Amino acid sequence: MTAPHPASAPSSSDAPVILLAGCGRMGSALAQGWAASAHPPRLVILDHKLEKAPGNAPIYRQVKDLPADLAPALIVLAVKPAGAAELLEALRQHLGKGLTHSTLLSIMAGKSCADLARACGNPDMAVIRAIPNTPSSVNAGTTGLYAGPTVSAPMKALAHQLMSDVGAVVEVPKEEDLRAVTALSGSGPAYVFLLAELLEKSGVELGLSRETATQLARNMIYGAGKMLHDLPQSAATLRQNVTSPNGTTAAALDVLSAPDAWPRTVPQATRAAAKRAAELDD
Numbered sequence: 499m500t501a502p503h504p505a506s507a508p509s510s511s512d513a514p515v516i517l518l519a520g521c522g523r524m525g526s527a528l529a530q531g532w533a534a535s536a537h538p539p540r541l542v543i544l545d546h547k548l549e550k551a552p553g554n555a556p557i558y559r560q561v562k563d564l565p566a567d568l569a570p571a572l573i574v575l576a577v578k579p580a581g582a583a584e585l586l587e588a589l590r591q592h593l594g595k596g597l598t599h600s601t602l603l604s605i606m607a608g609k610s611c612a613d614l615a616r617a618c619g620n621p622d623m624a625v626i627r628a629i630p631n632t633p634s635s636v637n638a639g640t641t642g643l644y645a646g647p648t649v650s651a652p653m654k655a656l657a658h659q660l661m662s663d664v665g666a667v668v669e670v671p672k673e674e675d676l677r678a679v680t681a682l683s684g685s686g687p688a689y690v691f692l693l694a695e696l697l698e699k700s701g702v703e704l705g706l707s708r709e710t711a712t713q714l715a716r717n718m719i720y721g722a723g724k725m726l727h728d729l730p731q732s733a734a735t736l737r738q739n740v741t742s743p744n745g746t747t748a749a750a751l752d753v754l755s756a757p758d759a760w761p762r763t764v765p766q767a768t769r770a771a772a773k774r775a776a777e778l779d780d
């Protein structure tokens with residue numbers, strides 16, 4: 499995984515142009531990570547309401563405002579799935595060949611490569627799908643990536659590089675695998691943030707100040723995440739190393755590992771997320 503870069507480097511003028519279409523929560527997480535990366539891309543942003551772009555990329559509010567001769571190498575589609583077809587139609591009208599000659603990199607949890615190609619009016623349109631996550635904003639992202647059959651090797655390499663600049667990239671062999679990726683690493687940060695919220699609350703219930711409970715919960719999750727990332731041991735071994743026989747951790751794990759607790763609810767939650775991803779694909 500890429501280490502954070504303390505200062506943003508300027509993008510090179512011969513770097514390929516990337517159009518980021520949609521710069522909300524996930525789009526801006528990527529833009530922040532790219533601005534802080536070693537080789538910031540030449541980003542052009544399309545967003546209705548974004549005020550200030552990370553790395554000072556130019557922002558256009560509407561498709562009709564984009565330079566008509568814009569020919570981005572990649573168009574990163576970072577809007578909600580429901581708005582994708584309308585946006586692609588507008589881009590097709592406005593950019594013409596600038597759309598069909600570029601490669602789509604959809605980060606949407608939903609809409610298949612075939613659907614997106616159809617929405618571009620070109621069944622052979624090159625479409626890559628990637629599911630990133632918000633830790634990309636601090637260059638610690640996790641992205642699952644699938645390249646459709648008409649994607650050229652250089653464009654696949656460019657997409658891979660772009661996502662590697664903000665974290666780790668895992669390629670999956672089947673497009674449907676992206677539903678499981680979404681359930682694990684796409685939505686996953688929210689599960690960890692929920693755990694942090696609940697730990698903070700229970701720390702307060704145990705008598706700590708809100709500030710102390712928050713600091714303990716956040717730093718503990720950071721440290722456990724760093725061990726999982728940096729060390730070769732399995733998660734099970736790391737867990738066992740914390741758990742003294744008949745000690746405090748065992749008392750807590752008796753609750754969390756009960757058959758009706760996490761062993762049931764975690765798979766239930768990821769199945770629900772994957773099912774929703776499948777619905778958003780259709």
Ligand SMILES: NC(=O)C1=CN([C@@H]2O[C@H](COP(=O)(O)OP(=O)(O)OC[C@H]3O[C@@H](n4cnc5c(N)ncnc54)[C@H](O)[C@@H]3O)[C@@H](O)[C@H]2O)C=CC1
Binds near residue numbers: 525560631632
């Ligand atoms: N938020 C997350 O953690 C993740 C989100 N995704 C995917 O990323 C996509 C975006 O999600 P969020 O960033 O959370 O949504 P969001 O609602 O925060 O961002 C969407 C942005 O697109 C802009 N937009 C929409 N249509 C536009 C148009 N026609 N022209 C210009 N700007 C337009 C909106 O102004 C907004 O800023 C979704 O498809 C989601 O499935 C994927 C992985 C993780």
Ligand SMILES: O=C(O)[C@@H]1CCC=N1
Binds near residue numbers: 607680684685
């Ligand atoms: O909740 C969602 O649908 C998006 C996809 C993964 C994370 N956020």
